Amino acid sequence: MSKEMVLVDDKGKRIDGRTSEESREIKIEAGVLKNADGSAYVEIGKNKVLAAVYGPRECHPRHLQNPTKAIVQCKYNMQAYSVDDRKRPGTDRRSIEISKIVSEALENVVLTGLYPRASIDVYIEILQANAGTRCAGLTAASVALADAGIPMKDIVASMAAGKADGHVLLDLNKEEDNFGEADVPMAIVPSTGEIVLLQMDGNMTREEFDRAIELGVGGCKKIYELQKDALKRRYSAEEAEEEDDSDEQ
């Protein structure tokens, strides 16, 4: 099927004006909800994502309890109005898969051994979707976990790269994702550089894939700085004061 739209022109400019190496505009806020133990709100381009963390708390369902450590149960959900064609409420197979791989990525950094038999519940809600929602969701979830005071080694940073009109691009938007040739969502642990989430679909040569990884890892590092900044901003105002209020109990 032929596509009428040109996604990347011959000067390498994308339809939203970006170069192949630029990510969309990113905004991150920590601690946006009252009830949750930790929360975060993230915007990447037109994606709007909310994440909340409850825990550590008693593990439900009980048969999933692990006697040696906490489990991280992540539920990714797209709200009905988040996409052009209304999405029927309820879970679907795609959400289950995404929930699984996001939980796995987060479990890599959370010090789960400190809370045997407990569960750390992470909820990701996509309010508005425009490609790369799982990366935005994981980015928000990491901030929410830190905001909840969960002991963790590092904050997981996530961004996707891909290919459209033969160009390898960072942070695909919706059109590039729908009409392009490949999508590579990924996430890293910035302190070690190791990959904790990786998927690919489409058609890429080895060179193209290597370039996608290079761009994606760079994008992850950039988003990491914004994640840290969001957390520090939330708490720094409070802490500009006396040391050791009182240790007397």
Added chain:
Amino acid sequence: MSDISKRSPREVVVPGDVLDDGNMRAGENTYLLNGEIRAGILGVKRVRQNTVSVIPLGGRYMPETKDTVIGVIEDVGSSIWMVDIGAPYPAPLHVSEVPWKVAFGDTSKYLSVGDVVMLKILMVDESNKISMTMKDAGLRKLEGGRIVKISHTKVSRVIGKSGSMIQMIKNITDCRIFIGQNGTIWIDGEGVNADAAVEAIKMIDEETVKANLTERVKEFLENTIPQVEDDKEEGDE
């Protein structure tokens, strides 16, 4: 009285932040990666002697031995009550740890779901199993008054330096106030005074700017509560 010393802002650190390149010792809530000491939790960096550690800024209450806590009965068994103290784990209170002689199956006659109790943590073992007791001075079922739940990390702020903050609130409101380490606080009082105490405590929990907090709380209380004439009683708690 709060002193507004002009000290440098405490440094907020996030998980993964490098705290030191290895000359110091790794303290609480830190870990080593390739010779660097990194933060393992969101908190404030603290350096004491030669050790760098992180004081957590949030997180759920994790009980420690000897903590006094205030909780709510959430389930009743034949020889045990389950108490919600806001910890990640269910906290059981066994019949052997209450001041009454409870026959098997009679548990609900003494404490039922919804009752508020003040307890002490006896022990927390390695797998985080908690045991608690009511058999100590002052521990009992609480009745009347008001309950306020705050973040357990704000408990020291509510107490204040040398008890200054809590003392001030007790004096002005003329209420007795009991603070659980888990962030649940019981105010023994009624009416406008108790309500004001609740508001004052919530203020302390929610305020993000700490400057002059004690003064501002005091001002709020004085404006809310009609002041008793000159001889104010010294509420002695």
Added chain:
Amino acid sequence: MSSKIISEIRRDYIVNQLKEGKRTDGRGLKDVREIKYEINLIETADGSAKVSYGDTTVIAGIKIMPGTPFADKPESGVLTTGAELIPLAHSSFESGPPGEDAIELARVVDRGIRESGMIDVDKLCITPGQEVWMCYVDIYVTDYDGNLFDACNLAAVLAIRNAVIPGKRYDKGDDVPLPVTCTPVSVTFAKIGNDLIVDPNFDEENIASARLTVTTDDNGNFRAMQKGGQGSISLDELSACLDMSVETGVEIRKIIE
């Protein structure tokens, strides 16, 4: 997912063997188990295959029938892939609707087939905008000894490659072979400690910290990838897996020629 607990003793044994470059079943780190396959064993299916990688056995069947195309692709056939981990395959599999493991499995296999364009969906149009051929691929695991991704992928690919569109049954022309363009092959790696092994068996898979499945086409281009597990993969390890997946892909294509 119910836990599959491997004893400490077994775990230590596997890890120690790996330190000497050996695996408990005698294979080298890059060796795939013996692959056996059988085609068209299910007459009621329009294409079927049974595949074994060592003791892991799965059966895939494809049913083709007329149906309504998607609104945005009115002249394309439709592919749907499902997988089930049925209880008879292993004591840890429970009956009931597919859980997250089965769902992930089906979706990864689907991606490899879909993204490689293996089924020429443009040739599956009956009446534009109204009727196209729908391809339902269903995979059942009958014996689980690790590496379901590769066994299921291969079974699905073989079922598709030998499928026949049942034109006569639905009065839509003759029975013709399902039009196929290429052969996507997946290769799965497990990371144990710092070692990467190909085609993990049950024990290896359940002590591994991470898993990577890479699907390539006949030209050695990448069509799908999925990293799994709570562990992490370094960029060097990723590179090594990509190299091995192309090599192994070539070998497997020879076996099923």
